[in-house]
Amino acid sequence: MDPIAQEASPMKPAPMKKEQFHLLSDIYTVIDEAWNKTAAQYGFLCEGCEDNCCTSLFFHHTFIEKAYLVHGFNQLATDIKKEALSRARSYYQKTFPDGEMPTSLKLICPLNQDGKCIVYQHRPMICRLHGLPHELHRPGAEAFKGPGCSAGPFESHLYIPFDRTPFYKEMARAEMDFRKKTGMTGKIKETVAQMLLF
Numbered sequence: 001m002d003p004i005a006q007e008a009s010p011m012k013p014a015p016m017k018k019e020q021f022h023l024l025s026d027i028y029t030v031i032d033e034a035w036n037k038t039a040a041q042y043g044f045l046c047e048g049c050e051d052n053c054c055t056s057l058f059f060h061h062t063f064i065e066k067a068y069l070v071h072g073f074n075q076l077a078t079d080i081k082k083e084a085l086s087r088a089r090s091y092y093q094k095t096f097p098d099g100e101m102p103t104s105l106k107l108i109c110p111l112n113q114d115g116k117c118i119v120y121q122h123r124p125m126i127c128r129l130h131g132l133p134h135e136l137h138r139p140g141a142e143a144f145k146g147p148g149c150s151a152g153p154f155e156s157h158l159y160i161p162f163d164r165t166p167f168y169k170e171m172a173r174a175e176m177d178f179r180k181k182t183g184m185t186g187k188i189k190e191t192v193a194q195m196l197l198f
């Protein structure tokens with residue numbers, strides 16, 4: 001399938017309009033505000049660093065985020081999209097050499113061009129949450145504590161509570177609502193490259 005054509009497929013929701021993403025957009029706004037507030041308390045500025053989080057092998061698990069990312073991607077100029085899709089194909093071939101098990105090669109995300117995210121307003125939740133020390137609470141499991149990225153002043157600073165749990169809950173709610181409206185079903189676990197290609 002030509003990804004630029006953006007037809008619907010079992011793994012790709014049909015193209016959506018901006019107003020259909022209100023719920024997700026609101027969640028992203030809350031995440032961004034909470035992240036910025038906590039980062040400011042640490043005195044942490046996320047600016048170009050060697051340990052670029054866009055080289056992390058992130059997987060994304062919601063159709064609604066995929067649809068929103070693709071929605072943002074579709075607004076880019078055709079030549080920019082073509083270049084990004086070419087990078088996505090190369091990323092996918094190198095990361096999934098046997099088509100199944102991923103290999104983390106610390107490759108830069110295909111949507112990072114010259115050090116900048118070209119879909120910044122539409123980037124997924126994990127890209128927005130990355131960097132700060134955090135906690136996550138799952139029913140019936142011990143609280144998970146995650147470290148901050150190596151660019152921050154986190155080791156020499158007392159932990160400032162940053163709980164991802166409410167964001168994950170709201171995202172699950174938005175995903176359920178999206179699935180009801182679009183009929184999308186099943187599991188999704190994709191890198192940005194896969195979200196663009198399939």
Ligand code: SF4
Pocket residue numbers: 053054055109110111112113116117118119120123124127192
């Ligand atoms: S979507 Fe944007 S912020 Fe997220 S990894 Fe790719 S380039 Fe970086």
